[in-house]
Amino acid sequence: MFEPTAPDAPPLQQSAEFAAALALCGQPPARLDDGALVLTRRLAAVPVALLSRARTDPGALPDLLARAGLRRSVILMNPDAPCPSLERLGAVPLITPAHVAELDLTGDLMAGLHPKWRNRLRHARRQGLHVSHGDLPHDPAHWLLTAEAAQQRARGYRNWPTALTLAYAGANPGATQLFTAHQGNTPIASLLILRHGTAASYHIGHSTPAGRATSAQTLLMWQAMAWLALQGVTRLDLGPVETEGNPGLARFKLGTGARLRPLGGTWAWWPPLGQTLRPLARLDRSAMHPGWTDSPAPDY
Template sequence: MAPESLDAPPLQQSPEFAAALAALDHPPWRYPDRAGWLIQRRRFAPGLALAMVSRARITPELLPRELDNAGLGRTPVILAPDHPCPGLGETGAIRLYPPATVAELDLRRPAAERRAAMHQKWRNRLRYAERGPLFIRRTPFPDDPDHWLLRAESEQQRARGYRNWPAALTLAWTRANPGRAVLFTACEGDRPVAAMLFLRHGRAATYHIAHNTDRGRAFCAHNLILWQAADWLARRNCHRLDLGLIDRARLPGLARFKLGVGATARPLGGTWLWWPPTAAIARPATRIFRRVASGRRRWTGQTATFK
């Protein structure tokens, strides 16, 4: 099953995501000629607008015509393809950020096969957790802005210097998609010691936010939660679990955790800016650089390359 199939779209191209944005009075627009294109548009001031197409299937050679047909021919568009897309440079798009990588867990395999595919250390931690005192409680995520997990996530973002969804969007998801935000909490007695929140969209699901405590880490709570959550999703005909971005260089421990469960690393397509005024300049410049690279001209003793 391809990640962009209509029954299991990436979260950012799903009807559930569109419903959550609409609940915040920011409804996206779906380009009718491209079923995978859910387009977000923002107007910042008269004459100043920006559009975004995130995690969609993009065909570079058709891009200028399709954006024009979608009414975006004169609008700056941020493109973040769901797949490697080196041909975007030929259209005049300017790459802003290199491709990121996501970890995806195939839930169509039987549980025994998924368990066998785990890294040995990950499987050992899971066995340790299964023998421990924790039990997992599954509940729909409540529409509660003061929920302890949202507070913990906010504090964690400040402490570690990263940004995630605003809490308002998470709560909008719960209101617009009843039962599609599922919270798995590891408890020791009556006390929660760890939690993970998953968002379901079509026949796919995405890991959203999580928190762990010292007590949860001592008993490998997140290993136990992720295994039980994946098993629960698989039994409900969920085909794929998106575990989010991984960065082996900056966050090697988190990458090992996500891949250790048996997930596969898959590259995305980077982040690009497409806008006719810049495209008119960037397109010929890109072609010149590619000719230089293919001709293997040497500058200062080094082979010129263009990636």
């Protein structure tokens, strides 16, 4: 489901590293002939196939699914970019597109920072913090993982299971980069980045009250950006941006100089129906196909 506006490097959900982590968890994904990863499940005895952040050509999708033995599965798709062609295929829109923040790491990183973000970085550098950096330890009780699990329960959202994050580290040595800020010997903030090919993705971040008071997360993000650029990584995916639901996190992500890009929304399609439900897609045409936002950070 790829329109030519998406960046070149595959997203995390379509990477070889993600496939290796799933395989280590005992749930290897299927793969279409064009290389797209497909997660297959059964819900109430109904076979379901999920193409997450895929870039498959919709015109080729029926044949690709048939050759993969998925012709009778319900197909759930959330393309990596707006994809009007899914409407013509007969897919039904379910959820309007989210926007992700993507940071180009090939230019002058300091020049791209929002002035207030840059001020917080200066503040953090004056706090005498020590930053450590290395692979994520294989420890389910690591403080960042337990803090993230507690935050998910408290705020009612879902991220990867801890087992999958640890499997990603185990299957891809060196691809889970953990940056931690210490006040004395005490960790007060951590940031976990997942590398995949020439791209990387922000995965988990957490700060204690002392971390927030010292702007430690800003320091960690800056060091991660600079380190990734030196390693030849060209793009950092900072994940979804919700300016209304979580404006503080949105400002933090966009303050790095990242730009907003719309994904393709979530669609459902059952191949045996063909184009039968195509008229339903027309009802949400304007909502499902937003143009590029390419926005700078909002006012602080």
